[in-house]
Structures are given as C-alpha cells and as structure tokens.
Amino acid sequence: MLPGSRGAMTDSNSRDPRGVLIVLEGLDGAGTTTQAHALHDRLTVRGRAAHVTREPSDGPVGRLIREMLVGGHAIPGQKIDQATFGLLFAADRLDHLQREVEPELARGAVVISDRWYHSSLAYQGTGAERAWIRDLNQRARRPDLTLLLRVHPEIAAKRRVAAGRAQELFEDLAMQRRVAAGYEEVVAELTAAGERIEVLDGEQPLDAVAAAIDAAVAPLL
C-alpha cells in the first residue's frame, strides 16, 4: 500500500489471511529473478504452496510493456515518455493482481513477485512525478514484505554484461544511478508510512543472499 490509501489496502489484505505477498526489488542485475525463483523452489520443496510471478506481468498489458522496453513501438526520433510507462505499469499491476496474484493468495499460496510498485516509484517516479505515480498505484495491494536487494549500479551493470544481456531502455549507468537513489528514497518513504521493507546486501554470493531472504521471510510463514 502507498501512503494515503491505508484503509482500502487493509480491507483487501484481510480477505485472504492465509496468502502472503512477498516482493523482490532491485536494480537490473540485482538478482531479483534468480532469487525469486530460488525462494519459490525452496518453499515448494518444503511443501508450502508458492507461486512466482513478475512485473511487467505475463498478461496483455505486461506483454505490451515488454515489447516497448526492448524498443518495439518506438516513435522515430523520440523517446516514449516516462509518464506513459507509469500509466502502463499501473494498469498492468491491477490486471496482474486480479488475473494472477489474488487467485493465488486466495488458495493460500506464498506469492513471490519479481518487482511491484516500488519499481514504478523508483524508475518512473524520479522527481516531482513520484506523487502522481503513488496516486496511480493506490489500488495496488500492499505486499506483506518487500525485500530490496541492494547492489551498486556498477556491480549490477557488470552482471548484466557477464550474463550477455542486451541493454533495454532504462539500463544505462546514469539512469541506474538515479534509480538506485530513487529506491533508497522510496524505501524511506514507504517504511515511514508503515510498510514492511527490508534492505539486503545483494552483493553477497547467491547462497548468502538466499539465506538472508529465508531469514527475512521466516516470520511470515
């Protein structure tokens, strides 16, 4: 939940008390996809119903966003406005919630989402735009726990190169530095608004990050 929308979010959370929504956040290359799937697999082995998902989602709006992020639908000679992405991500989030996340929570699953509205706030919400992005996301469910995998932008960039990944929009180093600073502000703002967020050292080896995630998640299970 975002500041100013507390009542609505509490009501929605109380409808399905068994399900748990855990969000992993971080820069491109922070390790969110790796760790989201690894957490899902550890929970499943232990017999806990779990579901791993991502944003942009695999629904229709999410697919459109993915196409745009790799340069599809480009406007010749122009960049697509960040506000357009802000709107699309907010629409995808509600669709994702209704189509995929809420049904899984209703069956009691631990839903692990690779990104949520914190990404919108950090990526699209630079400067004065953040209040508007916050408004757009007022109906998005508040996670039970969000884990920010903190890595330096340079380390994240090295990992993306090592993984042989083509550069998407938003992935240049200057932008990633702004996003990293944005995440720190967003964590402070949302924590002050009562949201449960833990910052983990994403530069540790994979197993150490996984252990820190398990320790953070354990009280919810």
Ligand SMILES: Nc1ncnc2c1ncn2[C@@H]1O[C@H](COP(=O)(O)OP(=O)(O)OP(=O)(O)O)[C@@H](O)[C@H]1O
């Ligand atoms: N703790 C770690 N130590 C070393 N390498 C890591 C670590 N975590 C992830 N990696 C590696 O970094 C690369 C990026 O990881 P991953 O795809 O999980 O990042 P991501 O945060 O999902 O990135 P994106 O946002 O671009 O999808 C992968 O090759 C992965 O194996």
Ligand SMILES: [Mg+2]
């Ligand atoms: Mg990823």
